[in-house]
Amino acid sequence: MKAPKALAVPYVVWVLIFTVIPLGLVVGFAMTDPDGNLTLENIFAMSDYMAVLFRSILFAIIATIICLIIAFPAAYIISRASAINQSTLVVLLMVPMWINFLLRTYAWMTLLEQNGLINKLLGLVGLGPYNLINNSGAVILGMVYNYLPFMILPLYSVMVKIDHSIIEAAQDLGSNKARLVRKVLLPLSMPGISTGVIAVFVPSVSTFIISRMLGGGTNDLIGDIIEMQFSGNSYNPHLGSAMALVLMIIVIFMMSLFNQFGSEEDVPL
Amino acid sequence: MKRFLSIIIIAALALSLAGCGSSAADEKRVPTEEILESFGLDPELFSDYDYGMFYGQEITLNVANWGEYMSINDDEMTDVNKLFEALTGVEVNYKTYASNETMYSKLLSGGATYDIVIPSDYMISKMIKENMLEKLDFDNIPNIKNIMPSFLNPQYDPTNEYSVPYLWGMVCIIYNTTMVDEEIDSWASLWDEKYAGNILMFNNPRDAFGIAQAYLGYSLNTEDKGELDRCSSLLRDQKEIVQGYVMDEIFDKMEGGSAAIAPYYVGDAVTMCEDNPDLEFVIPKEGTNWFVDAVCIPTTSNPENKEVAEMYINFLCEPEIALANCDYVGYSTPVAEAYELLDDDAKADERRYPSDEFLIENTEVFVNMSDEANAYMQELWTQLKVDNSNVWFVPVFLVCLIAATIFVNVRRARKKKRDSF
Numbered sequence A: 001m002k003a004p005k006a007l008a009v010p011y012v013v014w015v016l017i018f019t020v021i022p023l024g025l026v027v028g029f030a031m032t033d034p035d036g037n038l039t040l041e042n043i044f045a046m047s048d049y050m051a052v053l054f055r056s057i058l059f060a061i062i063a064t065i066i067c068l069i070i071a072f073p074a075a076y077i078i079s080r081a082s083a084i085n086q087s088t089l090v091v092l093l094m095v096p097m098w099i100n101f102l103l104r105t106y107a108w109m110t111l112l113e114q115n116g117l118i119n120k121l122l123g124l125v126g127l128g129p130y131n132l133i134n135n136s137g138a139v140i141l142g143m144v145y146n147y148l149p150f151m152i153l154p155l156y157s158v159m160v161k162i163d164h165s166i167i168e169a170a171q172d173l174g175s176n177k178a179r180l181v182r183k184v185l186l187p188l189s190m191p192g193i194s195t196g197v198i199a200v201f202v203p204s205v206s207t208f209i210i211s212r213m214l215g216g217g218t219n220d221l222i223g224d225i226i227e228m229q230f231s232g233n234s235y236n237p238h239l240g241s242a243m244a245l246v247l248m249i250i251v252i253f254m255m256s257l258f259n260q261f262g263s264e265e266d267v268p269l
Numbered sequence B: 001m002k003r004f005l006s007i008i009i010i011a012a013l014a015l016s017l018a019g020c021g022s023s024a025a026d027e028k029r030v031p032t033e034e035i036l037e038s039f040g041l042d043p044e045l046f047s048d049y050d051y052g053m054f055y056g057q058e059i060t061l062n063v064a065n066w067g068e069y070m071s072i073n074d075d076e077m078t079d080v081n082k083l084f085e086a087l088t089g090v091e092v093n094y095k096t097y098a099s100n101e102t103m104y105s106k107l108l109s110g111g112a113t114y115d116i117v118i119p120s121d122y123m124i125s126k127m128i129k130e131n132m133l134e135k136l137d138f139d140n141i142p143n144i145k146n147i148m149p150s151f152l153n154p155q156y157d158p159t160n161e162y163s164v165p166y167l168w169g170m171v172c173i174i175y176n177t178t179m180v181d182e183e184i185d186s187w188a189s190l191w192d193e194k195y196a197g198n199i200l201m202f203n204n205p206r207d208a209f210g211i212a213q214a215y216l217g218y219s220l221n222t223e224d225k226g227e228l229d230r231c232s233s234l235l236r237d238q239k240e241i242v243q244g245y246v247m248d249e250i251f252d253k254m255e256g257g258s259a260a261i262a263p264y265y266v267g268d269a270v271t272m273c274e275d276n277p278d279l280e281f282v283i284p285k286e287g288t289n290w291f292v293d294a295v296c297i298p299t300t301s302n303p304e305n306k307e308v309a310e311m312y313i314n315f316l317c318e319p320e321i322a323l324a325n326c327d328y329v330g331y332s333t334p335v336a337e338a339y340e341l342l343d344d345d346a347k348a349d350e351r352r353y354p355s356d357e358f359l360i361e362n363t364e365v366f367v368n369m370s371d372e373a374n375a376y377m378q379e380l381w382t383q384l385k386v387d388n389s390n391v392w393f394v395p396v397f398l399v400c401l402i403a404a405t406i407f408v409n410v411r412r413a414r415k416k417k418r419d420s421f
Helices: A004-030 A041-080 A083-098 A101-112 A117-124 A136-159 A164-172 A177-188 A190-206 A209-215 A222-231 A237-265 B002-027 B032-038 B080-088 B100-109 B121-129 B142-146 B187-191 B205-216 B225-239 B250-255 B266-275 B303-316 B319-329 B336-341 B344-348 B356-362 B371-386 B393-420
Strands: B060-066 B091-097 B164-176 B199-202 B242-246 B261-265 B279-282 B288-295
Touching: A004 A237, A041 A083, A041 A136, A041 A190, A041 A222, A041 A237, A041 B371, A041 B393, A083 A136, A101 A117, A101 A136, A101 A209, A136 A177, A136 A190, A136 A209, A164 A177, A177 A190, A190 A222, A190 A237, A209 A222, A222 A237, A222 B100, A222 B371, A237 B393, B032 B080, B060 B303, B080 B091, B080 B303, B080 B319, B091 B100, B100 B121, B121 B288, B142 B336, B164 B187, B164 B205, B164 B266, B164 B303, B164 B319, B187 B205, B187 B225, B187 B261, B199 B205, B199 B225, B199 B250, B205 B225, B205 B288, B205 B371, B225 B371, B242 B250, B250 B261, B250 B266, B261 B266, B266 B279, B303 B319, B319 B336
Parallel strands: B060 B091, B199 B242, B199 B261
Antiparallel strands: B164 B261, B164 B279, B164 B288
């Protein structure tokens, strides 16, 4: 098998044009002032926004953990179903993703409003109205709802490959359920977990529309602040690029840390 | 192969000839009256401007405007751009933007060529200062005579060389009469604890500070840091009782009764009141912001299109066109003859068409602030929006990260040791 390297050319060109060059522009903007002089001021100015940056990371971590807790058993159940049921369940999982992301988030707005469907239903049984929207809980809910399939799908695709005889063997050898999960399922599905964590964490940490719609502007995240630098009144693409750069470095650092942790786990094979 | 080529050439020639033929036929343009009548308009009300002078020249005019800010794509109303295309033979390439700043950054980065843009007052003064706008040739815009005198030589364009007003309005308080049982007449209601959790506020610094400034009696264009600080602390107090900071989301929230009281633009308040009769709006007694969006030609536009662009501006000042836009958008029109065509209720509504004295005494137009003042306001606004987070976030988070790093590395070292046996 010679020459398959040539097949990578379209991808390399694509990455060059749409990833490497824009990234270079971000770095370039972040390091210059409006007159084009080199400066580190934008990076220093980031210190004012550290609190909101870390809040975004915290929200994203919480959303990722909740996704993992929900997705792990769900993916396991799907992967152990019969072949026909499996494809039905996967399609069911995908259906909401065919609907536009903004529309789905709008739907949550109408559900959670003080006069929304949930509060109206609760009102029928004499409860509420509760304050369900415009708080951090609603923002995290939005993240979990929108990104959950990105956790379930990689987990499922890994788990479906786990031979059932391995699980049976563990049970034969007297492992209880908790031990089965900890010693067999968890290590074997680690590649799926690390893909899923990245797929949920990265879009969550940089989202701006979810926090605006469900957080009511009272729970701004770093994505909102960056967006404001490009299309809001504060218009300062240099500061915005610096924010994006710092965010990217922190996320890369966290992900590499997580991957190291993950790669240790899947050794016992 | 040669034969194949010649066939292609002949076909291309034939096509181009056919193209010439059809455009020559188009040259005989349908008379203006007939076009206007087919759009249901009264030719009597139209000026005798020669809209056919560029007919058949296959010009494309690039127009950029706010979303939902022109009467197009509504079956029951005049489609302004289709009419312009029919009258002039010029194709209108219509694009929308969501904020002044998006439009500004697109022009600045050269990512888009627009022949017509419709920015707001303060953005116009900023763009004039930065030499981003062309001077207009008013010989090509005779309909400037239709503009009400109070809109000429505005603060944002004192010599009136760069812009022609398009639509305008004021900032009002909109409230739900089923949740508010008093007469609202002051910005103070937005700070009233009675409505805690039911107040919405602007989600942009200029408008939000504008309200605090009007409430405190400062100029809406103040650059005094002390005054801005006081506005900021007032907005901070309000944050405790605000339900959310919103822009377009306000339509759903007010119409659905999810909030009791909010500041917003009069034209949009009119739309909301039509959809939910429980709503009412009022201009607060302390005074308010008077905003004007005006049509301009950017310097980055296609120079060959300048006259067509001026023709388009002139067209927008035709009474019936201005009326269609004003009806569709709900904002007020600066075109005097279009105002005369409005129904009596709208004309008499002082919240939509206040007297000139009222505008002079009670309102102020935003102009561009200095970069320092603008940056300072941004800083205050960002602090207001984000600083409810705990001061412990950063240190605790860093400690966790360091702990995780150490943990991973120690594990790895121990494993290496184990493997080496």
